[in-house]
Amino acid sequence: MSLSCISPIPENFGSNFNTHLPHLPTMLEPIFPIALKFEEVVYKVKLEGEKCKEKTILHGVSGIVCPGEILAMLGPSGSGKTTLLTALGGRLRGKLLSGKITYNGQQFTGGVKRRIGFVAQDDVLYPHLTVFETLFFTALLRLPSTMAHEHKVGQVERVISELGLTRVQNSIVGGPLVRGISGGEKKRVSIGQEMLINPSLILLDEPTSGLDSTTALRILSILKAMADGGRTVVTTIHQPSSRVYHMFSKVVLLSEGRPIYYGPGSTAVDHFSSVGFSTTLTINPADLLLDLASGIGPESKHAMEQGENMEKEKKQVRDALILAYENNISIKLKSDLCTFDATTYNWNKDASNVARKDIKGEQWCTSWWHQFKVLLQRGMKERRFEAFNRLRIFQVLSVAILGGLLWWQTPESHIEDRIALIFFFTVFWGFYPLYNAVFTFPQERRMLIKERTSGMYKLSSYFLARTFGDLPLELALPTAFVFIIYWMGGLKPDPIIFILSLIIVLFNVLVAQSLGLAFGAILMDIKPATTLASVTTLVFLIAGGYYVQQIPPFIVWLKYLSYSYYCYKLLLGVQYHENDTYPCLKMGKWEWCKVVDVPAVKSMGLNHLWVDVCIMGLMLVGYRIIAYLALQRVRMR
Structure with missing residues (x-):
């Protein structure tokens, strides 16, 4: 008995594919x-x-x-x-x-x-996207740009129909914390992502793992039909x-x-x-x-x-x-x-x-700009629930309102309290976005490996889409925070000063987020990344210029590594000038004292603010470059 292929294929082999799977499209090659x-x-x-x-x-x-054959790999x-x-x-x-x-x-x-289509054992899917959205975005990224948009939509609809997913096409996929479709339906979605590209060879790792016998039989029936249509199927x-x-x-x-x-x-x-x-x-x-x-x-x-x-x-x-x-x-x-x-x-x-x-020649089915647009759109759809969930909004707004009540209309004579409020801006929006950003890449590691290994997009398009996609989501809450606490706290009621203060806080948010992305990308593990973030934030907090105003010379360099130091100095420089005065009590009498004589201000200084802006800009770009280079080292397996 020969163990090789049975007979040569006819010349029209593969052209009769649609007779085996009548629901699949004819627009593909x-x-x-x-x-x-x-x-x-x-x-x-x-x-x-x-x-x-x-x-x-x-x-x-x-x-x-x-x-036309299915090879099964068995073993314990x-x-x-x-x-x-x-x-x-x-x-x-x-x-x-x-x-x-x-x-x-x-x-x-x-x-x-x-x-080649490759279906991993674990179904790595975005939990907040619907079945149709999941397959549609995959089609936009993996099908050639020469194919018309309506044909890509038709391809998605036909794959959904063939896999029996029509009933749940508008249901979210779901995940560990989000209720969605069943395990068998998720497996069919994973197979559907590979069917979209009309693969000649499809490899599947444990496609029936965790499924009941009836669902497993349906999955294998789909694979058998794919093999009968001219594909080579290998599965463990x-x-x-x-x-x-x-x-x-x-x-x-x-x-x-x-x-x-x-x-x-x-x-x-x-x-x-x-x-x-x-x-x-x-x-x-x-x-x-x-x-x-x-x-x-x-x-x-x-x-x-x-x-x-x-x-x-x-x-x-x-x-x-x-x-x-x-x-x-x-x-x-x-x-x-x-x-x-x-x-x-x-x-x-x-x-x-x-x-x-x-x-x-061409290594990618789609252009860089197309990849960027699709990834940007998909990212905003997936993370809209995460960025604007009720708990997160409540957390930020409650802190803003409580802080505004504690610093309610602070008079000019209480300059120490005003300076404390300015430093609070720096602390909260220097550490809150950092901790959120640390989770970004470790949580998406499996998805990134899966899609990059399949050649869906370039790393640069993914990284920039992730960066720009986060901007409206990450900057909305700090904007609301500053609007509330700035006016409640009684800081200078000048619209220009307010806008400059808001811009500095948002700038600080981006720098902190960049550092968090770098930590997450370098370590790719949430626990050590959060530990490193905790140590870093504590060091930056102490060296930020508010708690320790006279740092010993042998360690004074530490404050220049802290973005909190530069943000704090910029906020002070916007709020006060060298010639500003404030009412102070001396020898039982009220006098006008210079702001620059206040120890907290004197230790920071109000000069060379553009230098501080440039340094923060370098930090913003530098941390992002480090994160990008670290992502390139992620094992493509």
């Missing part, structure tokens, strides 16, 4: 069949804390998957299924990966990447039902990273029976395969026991299965790999031209 071949794939990882020590995850796995947890799938998707690179993976006889290229699956198992064209069974079976799913039980692992029970073939991959024989009486004897028995079973694979399957598979003719599946002339264009 035809499917260009991809035959996937992988030979002796080995992958190792370096052990942390141990120099020059490596652990082998995959031990020489080989196979062929042709258009930790057997290397996801690692192999990731390698086949071109997402594992470096010296630790060896072997040969080809697509129609070609190496992995940008053109091949465009025709943990414990399929018997109905699901019989949909697989081929099966790869892994045990601790080693292959112990490769071939049609229908002949797997016969193979293991022929090597002495038969069972008299009528069971799901997948259950038998998983037991054997775990080292448990079908007639084992110690399946639930633990101990040294059990581990020895498991090792004996695995060794026997590996030997049987080498003797009965591996030799035939190597012969099939050598004789397999990948040129049968070479793309036609038009497809080759498209591939060459992908490789040599």
Whole structure:
């Protein structure tokens, strides 16, 4: 029995796609069949804390998957299924990966990447977007700019119809804290995101994980229809039902990273029976395969026991299965790999031209400006609930009103209280946006990796869209805050001074937010990022010029790193001038004293304000550049 592809494809293969999936659109280019071949794939990882020590995850796995077939990777947890799938998707690179993976006889290229859909095990979706919005924004980013807008909308509607999502298309996706659609519907949305690009090869990691048997069967039925339409489908699956198992064209069974079976799913039980692992029970073939991959024989009486004897028995079973694979399957598979003719599946002339264009020229389906606009629109839709939720508005407004009551119409003679109010502006809007910004990139890390790995957009378009998209959301609350507390506190009732004070506070908000983004992007972990933010804010608070006015010379440089210091000085410089006076009590008499003689003002000074503006501007730009460079280091996996 040959384990390679059954027969060459006809010339019109892929053009009959719509006869298999009648709901899918005809405006996309035809499917260009991809035959996937992988030979002796080995992958190792370096052990942390141990120099020059490596652990082998995959031990020489080989196979062929042709258009129209579904290859299922079976095995217990930790057997290397996801690692192999990731390698086949071109997402594992470096010296630790060896072997040969080809697509129609070609190496992995940008053109091949465009025709691969990858569905991760976890459904990484924005919780506040509806199903239609999720797929629509994906279509805008992943479908070529040459396609008309109405065709993209039609593509989304047809995918929604094909996946049976019409009933929930206007429902939000939901997440851990937001109620939304069901787990099976989320999985179909994730598959739909890949179906939008009409992939030739689709890879899925545990698409039925956490789903009931009926929903799992529906997911596999969708994949079977996609394969029948000319696609190559590869999926990992943990414990399929018997109905699901019989949909697989081929099966790869892994045990601790080693292959112990490769071939049609229908002949797997016969193979293991022929090597002495038969069972008299009528069971799901997948259950038998998983037991054997775990080292448990079908007639084992110690399946639930633990101990040294059990581990020895498991090792004996695995060794026997590996030997049987080498003797009965591996030799035939190597012969099939050598004789397999990948040129049968070479793309036609038009497809080759498209591939060459992908490789040599345009790397992105859409322009930078288009990506920026779509990401800006999507970001504002997703975060509108987060930025203007009731709790956050209540928090800011209550602090503003309470602060206004505490500083209610502070008279000019109480200049220390006025200065304290000015410093409060600096403190609150120097630290509040910083803590909010720290969460930004760590929370979006998985989404960023998923979309960037799929080649949806450039990092610069994402970063700038995130930056500009946050402006109206992040500046609205501090504006309301200043409007309330400035006039309630009795500061100078000059419209020009008020506007300048507002601009300085908003400037401070942007600088603080930039530092928070940098912390989050560098660490990409919320706990250490918030810890670092706490330490930094405390240092900036103490060195801000209000609490400690005479800092020792050996550490005086610390205040020049604090944006709170510059914001505080600018607010003082706007509110007061060198010649300003205020009524003060001296020797029991009221006199007019100079503002510059007040210790808090004298230690700060009221000169060189433009220098302070420039320094804060450098901080704003510098922190954002650091955040951008840190995001480039995020592991694209």
